[in-house]
Amino acid sequence: MQLLLVEDDALLAETLSDVLRLDSHHVTAIAEGNEARRLLSFPGHGQDLVLLDLNLPGCNGLEVLAALRQHDKETPVLILTARGAIEDRVHGLDLGADDYLAKPFALDELEARVRALLRRHARSTALQVGSLDFDSLTQCFTLNGERLNLPPREQRLLGYLMRHAGEPVDKARLAEEAFAGEAMGGNAIEVYVHRLRRRLSGSGVEVRTIRGLGYLLESV
Amino acid sequence: MSAQDSLYRRLLVWLLLPLLGLGALMLFQAYLGARDTADRAFDRLLEASSLAIAEQVKWQDESLWLDLAPAALEMLATDAEERVFYALYNAQGEFITGNANLPGLSASDEQSLYYDNVTWNGQHLRVGVREARLEDWSQRERFEVRVAHTREGRERLTQDLFQGSLVRVAIMALLAACTLVLTIRFALSPLTRLRRAIRERDPRTLAPLELDLPRELAELRETLNELLARMRRVRANQERFIGDASHQLRTPLAGLSARAELALRQENPSLWRDALKAMQATSASTARLAVQLLSMTRLNNPETSPELVPLDLNQVARTATLGALGACHRDGIDLGVEAPEEETLIHGVSWQLEECLVNLIDNARRYGARRITVRVLTEPPTLEVEDDGPGIPAELRLMVLRPFFRGSDTGEGSGLGLAIVDSIARAHHARLTLHDASDGHGLRVSMRFTGDRS
Amino acid sequence: MMLRLLLALSVMLGLELSPLHAAQAAQLLHYPAQQGTVDNSQLDISGAVDTPLIAPVLEDFHRLNPDIALTYRNLTTLEVYRTFIDGNENPQSDVVMSSAMPWQYQLANNGYARPLELDNAERWPTWARWRQELFGITFEPVVIVYRKALADHYGKINSHAELLSLLEREREALRGRVVTYDPARSGAGYTYAVEEARLSPRYWELVAALGGVEADLVGTTQEMLDGLAEGRYLIGYNLLGSYAHGFAEEHPELEIVIPSDYALVMQRLAFLPRSADNPEAARRFFDYLLSEHGQRVISEQTPLGAVHPALEGPGSASALRAQLGEALRPIRLGPGLLATLDKLKREALLARWNREFHRPSTPADTPLSEETAP
Known part of the structure; x- marks a missing residue:
């Protein structure tokens, strides 16, 4: 994936570039706001994800974001800022950022967020969580390279969880979006989740229950 | 004017x-x-x-x-x-x-x-x-x-005859007017003195005004002096806070510097690795401390307090939990939400309350909890964070709300987390209390929004 | 109603208000406006001043104001009063001058006069004006005239007191040779009588003395002057000085005396009627009449006597005052004049007058019948 890192702190920029390259992304690092804005002002900027610091020399990160969002609503933007306070996030999200990470952050956290964003905005039909692959075009699941055949409802449930991997999805939302038009009850959903868990057990991919928030598909 | x-x-x-x-x-x-x-x-x-x-x-x-x-x-x-x-x-x-x-x-x-x-x-x-x-x-x-x-x-x-009266009345009116002007001038002169005294003060001084004034203005002077006294206390607090903060920042930086210096003297890569690990941990906590200091300063600035708007506590709880989910998951902590089906509306600032919860979850995580529950109660509207960690002895529960206070210091916390929570609770007119967890093991922090149900 | 009554009163008070004959007085003077003057305006003056006396004044005014077509109508005092009261004179008078002081005063008192707003009027001596409405423009003492021959026999007469003692002393010699106004027939004579009765209680002694010499009672100054010139009379009492002066210049045998103890002074009163057709021209005439220049003309070219305080030469009030001092008694221009017009007052005074006049010889047979006839 092609990532753009806009960060003026040289140490942090170098470290992040290295980490992301280790995750086999192509990283362009820019330290100056105006340069970033110029680059992102072209519709064909070719970036798959932008990591944007807010406190930039030359041109404020929020202005860079606004310039991008004028013509490009798709490319995900992850805001990194030392400002700390969450209130900046509100403004950033209002302007069209997709996620927000306050400095300091753990590198794990950053990698997880980047993965999630890329997955959410993936233009390809192929999704992957750990050893589980899903081609949404053919509706085919592959677990550890083996074709996984599922009944339609489990297939629909797993497909939905794949598309929202890393994000807890509660039963109400599942009933409404994954099983739209089927009047699926909460107990029924629990039954299908239970069955899915059984199928996935030991595969390195599991459906976790987050109390109060819902189900989360993740690789262990 | x-x-x-x-x-x-x-x-x-x-x-x-x-x-x-x-x-x-x-x-x-x-x-x-x-x-x-x-x-x-x-x-x-x-x-x-x-x-x-x-x-x-x-x-x-x-x-x-x-x-x-x-x-x-x-x-x-x-x-x-x-x-x-x-x-x-x-x-x-x-x-x-x-x-x-x-x-x-x-x-x-x-x-x-x-x-x-x-x-x-x-x-x-x-x-x-x-x-x-x-x-x-x-x-x-x-x-x-x-x-x-x-x-x-x-x-x-x-x-x-009338002209005679006219002259007399005119002279009387003139005298009365002159007397009036002089009297008012005289009566208002303490006001002028007060104004001059205030204007001539060194803008940095917060010493009380010492000025002989008539009763009505003396009340004003007393009020001003009370305000000045409050400002003195606030400034003293701020100075202490800045002193603490500088101390708190200086210490880990000194540690970092010393550790790095030591590592550079050594040749063994495994020792380097140990040093780097220690330095990574220290710098992370120092950065966190800096963030919290900034939050604290902002929260304590009355001129930037944002407007309270209606919001749903359930939403706040979910958002904050989602934000902390990753870190807890990595540490293998069971983080969950207990919230009613219906909305729980209060007036507040959502990002502040989220920060509150994030701080509380963070605290619980750092102090060794395995299971953390964010709970929303409706009567009265209450946010709770309960954990199964070591808890805080009852006699320390008030002390921990003060900045830089640490009970049994394990070196992980900054000492500001609870102080920030306390500040936000005050800004929301909420009552912050610390309890034993419901099963008697662990801590339950409860923020009750009283009298502000919308 | 009031006007009618006033008119009746005036008729009753005497047809002969003018000191001269009415026949002589009915004259008209006209000075046409000069050709080519810009704004021609009319000015109509009615006056009870004989034309020869007023002519120099009018001529001088006309010379200075050639744009004004000036008409002067000489009327008797009664005609002046009546035409004014009737209000049907045509054209309306712009200036009314008359020697009948009570009538003029009454007209002004009743609001027929228009106040003048002139500097000269402001400066006019207060004793010679009433408000800014009525102005005494001449200063004419009332005099005693006697033939010089009398003085050769009995000595000069310089005062009322000397006249009184002469009359009482030489009652027989002077019987029928003294002449004075008949107060019942002459308005002027009546006015003088009222004034003199107020001035001095000894006036009644003088009336009694006049009765004692059986003085002739006539209606006009001219009659008295004619009688004196013809030698019918030796002494004339209470003649109008302005007329006597002119007459005496032609008759050197006559001596004119302004009494030194007290001398009545009559003034011709002039006002600007509210009904005036040409108030602006009238105002200019008043401005002239009350100016030092106009007054100088009066003092130097007429025997009328000037009032203006700046004039000090012969024929001026100041000169007379310097000569006679406190003895001069101008008839006071005030509401007292109204009392003169009261019909009961008139009856009372004439009754007293007759009683005193007839006291020595015959007991008072009141000549009331004579007076009540119009």
Whole structure:
């Protein structure tokens, strides 16, 4: 994936570039706001994800974001800022950022967020969580390279969880979006989740229950 | 401050206006008085003239007879050269001599002489009518003498008298106005002194104002001094806070520096690795400390407190939990939400409450909890974070809310997390309490939003 | 009603208000406006001043104001009063001048006069004006005239007191040779009588002395002057000085005396009527008449006597005052004049006058019948 890192702190920029390259992304690092804005002002900027610091020399990160969002609503933007306070996030999200990470952050956290964003905005039909692959075009699941055949409802449930991997999805939302038009009850959903868990057990991919928030598909 | 709002002007206007009104009233009264006096003075002329004429009236040839003395008419004319009229009528109301048709007056009770103003042939006259009778042995015929003159003399006298009053009233008004101005100046001078004292102060000083002032202003001075005292306390707090903060930042930085220096002296990569691990942990916590210091400063600045808007506590709980999910998951902590189905609305600032929860979850995580529950209660609206960690002894629960306080320091926390939570709770008029967890093991932090249910 | 009554009163008071014959007085003077003057305006003056006396004044005014077409009508005092009261004179008078002081005063008192707003009027001596409406424009003492021959026999007469003692002393010699006004027939004579009665209680002694010499009672100054010139009379009492002066210049045998104890002074009163058709022209005439220049013309070219205080030469009030001092008694311009017009007052005074006049010879047979006839 092609990532753009806009960060003026040289140490942090170098470290992040290295980490992301280790995750086999192509990283362009820019330290100056105006340069970033110029680059992102072209519709064909070719970036798959932008990591944007807010406190930039030359041109404020929020202005860079606004310039991008004028013509490009798709490319995900992850805001990194030392400002700390969450209130900046509100403004950033209002302007069209997709996620927000306050400095300091753990590198794990950053990698997880980047993965999630890329997955959410993936233009390809192929999704992957750990050893589980899903081609949404053919509706085919592959677990550890083996074709996984599922009944339609489990297939629909797993497909939905794949598309929202890393994000807890509660039963109400599942009933409404994954099983739209089927009047699926909460107990029924629990039954299908239970069955899915059984199928996935030991595969390195599991459906976790987050109390109060819902189900989360993740690789262990 | 606009001129309209000047206390001096307000006093002046509200004292001068009634004074002017009073002056006008006095002048009006003076005018009436002057006219009355002039009339009384000039009516004496009518009285004397009519008497002089009446005394000359005789009975002769079976009718009234008058040998009119010129002086009787002369006396009616003063320097003002009034026009003069007279007439003599008998008891039957028949005209005897003089100016026929000179109007008479309707008789007044018990008075043989009465006056009134009339307009006759376009002239404004003062008419005096005297009813008299002949004092003859045989004849006691009644008759009526009418005398009249124009009002120039009266008006001139009225004018003169009135002008006298005018001058007196004007002088009095002037004196009153001067006195008023001086009095107000004098009365307001403590205000000027107060203003000057405040203006001349060193802007950095917060020492109380020492100034002799009248009671009303003394209250103001006391209020100001109380404000200054509060500001002194706030500044002392801030200074202590900054001192603490600087100490808190300096210590880990010193540690980092020392650790790095030590590692550079060594050649063993495994020792480097240990040093780097330690340095990574320290720098992470130091950065976190810096963030929290910033939050703390912002929260304590009353001028930047944002507006409280209606929000759903359930949403706040979910968002905060989602944010902390990753970190907890990595540490293998069971983080969950317990929230009612329906919305729990309060007035608040969502990002502050989220920060609150994030801090509490973070704290619980750092102090070794395995299971953390974010809970929303409805009656009253309450946010709770419960963990199964070591908990805090009851006697320390108030102390931990103070910045930089650490109980049994494990080196992980910054000492600001709970202080920030406390500040946010205050900003939301919420009641922050620390309890044992429901199963008796662990800590339950509860933030109750009282009296602000929307 | 009042006007009618006033008119009746004036008729009753005497047809002969003018000191001269009415026949002589009915004259008209006309000075046409000069050709080519810009704004022609009319000015109509009615006056009871004989034309030869007023002509120099009018001529001078006309010379200075050639744009004004000036008409002067000489009337008797009664005609002046009546035409004014009637209000049907055509054209309306713009200036009314008359020697009948009570009547003029009454007209002004009743509001027929229009106040003047002139500097000259403001400065006019207060004793010679009433308000800014009525102005005494001449200063004419009332005099005693006697033939110089009388002085040769009995000495000069310089005062009322000397006249009184002469009359009482030489009653027989002077019987029928003294002449004075008949107060019943002459308005002027009546006015003088009222004034003198006020001035001095000894006036009645003088009336009694006049009665004692059986003085002739006539209606006009001219009659008295004619009688004196013809030698019918030796002494004339209470003649109008302005007429006597002119006459005496032609008759050197006559001596004019302004009494030194007291001398009545008559003034011709002028006012601007409210009904005036040409008030502006009238105002200019007043401005002239009350100016030093106009007054100088009066003092130098007429025997009328000027009032203006700045004039000090012969024929001026100031000169007379300097000569006679306090003895001069101008008839007071005030409401006392109104008393003169009171009909009961008139009856009372004339009754007294007749009583005093007839006291020595015959007991008072009141000449009331004579007076009540119009």
